[in-house]
Amino acid sequence: MRPFLELLGDGDSLADLARIGPRLAPGELDALRAEGFLQPMGSRGFEEVSVPDVIRTLRALWGAGSGGVRTRSTMSPTPMHLGWFEIDDEPCELVLVTGDARSLATAARRRHRALVLVPTDRAVTPELRARHDSRALVRFVVLSECLGVHRGRVCRVDLPVPMPPPLPARAHAPADKAGAPIFDGEARWEQLVLLKQDNRTLLARFERRSRRLTAQDLGLAGVRSRKPCAPFEMLMTFCENDGCLKTRRFGNAAATKATLSRLRAGLKTAFGIDSDPFHDFQRGVGWRARFGVSEGERELERELSAGARAVLERAGKVRGGR
Secondary structure: OOOHHHHHOOOOOEEHHHHHHHHHHOOOHHHHOOOOOOOOOOOOOEEEEHHHHHHHHHHHHHHEEEOOOOOOOOOOOOOEEEEEEEOOOEEEEEOOOOOOHHHHHHHHOOOOOOEEOOOOOOOOOHHHHHEEEOOEEEEEEEEHHHEEEOEEEEOOOOOOOOOOOOOOOOOOOOOOOOOOOOOOOOOOOEEEEEEEOOOOOOEEEEEEEEEEEEOOOOOOOOOOOEEOOHHHHHHHHHHHOOOOOOOOOOOOOHHHHHHHHHHHHHHHHHHHHOOOEEOEOOOOOOEEEOOEEEOOOOHHHOOOOHHHHHHHHHHOOOOOOO
């Protein structure tokens, strides 16, 4: 469990299975998928860390109610209130922190009874353990020491009998199932052009071939909802801005980098190109795509024959003139 909990503490939204897989104990990867902690994203070797599913499971394991508090979608550098439960008939707050020294110090200043869940012990010193033990007003609990796997489920193993969460296990698609690249043959990013046709469709061009693509085709849609995810919206933003990305639309710098990382992994898998589809970040410019981009509508209009253009102009589908 520790490799996954390290990712959680670092706020990483993407799990590189080649890195964490060999470090997980047998059965742990399947258990993480069963609880929804890891979600497929259509890219071979990468899965998404689902913070909401982690939070819901932690609430269930400690019997805490959310009290109407919205479940966060990402980890926060400040302590996160998960809900309330009771210890010896007294209310106790359930709190989740990233586990660095600052978040621990902030959580320790709570003036009411609280149980603070810490992903790993990387910043939990012996002094902190002694000061925040089971008798303290604010108690620290290290998840890597009290969570484990029993019968294919993530459980609390700090109890006399391992206790799984009272939540149904998730069905999970095979992680290694990935289709062939969109275009056959050796390709480079510089040979590829992506045209935005509408908010849900792209036209991909390679040499003399073209193909319409949706978020699902690129592995950038939700598994259950099938709705485009943030990386697909980011790809559309590249198309709308001449292949550049310089915006706070996707959050702060760390959140933007995380979304870009997911987009990078999805594109590399979908097109079967190992090199980076983006240039390095440049101050004042942002990120630039190595592939060609366009909003597509005007370019497609220019390719219409004279007869087709006349018909569409009369129907008001395109503007007159060139």
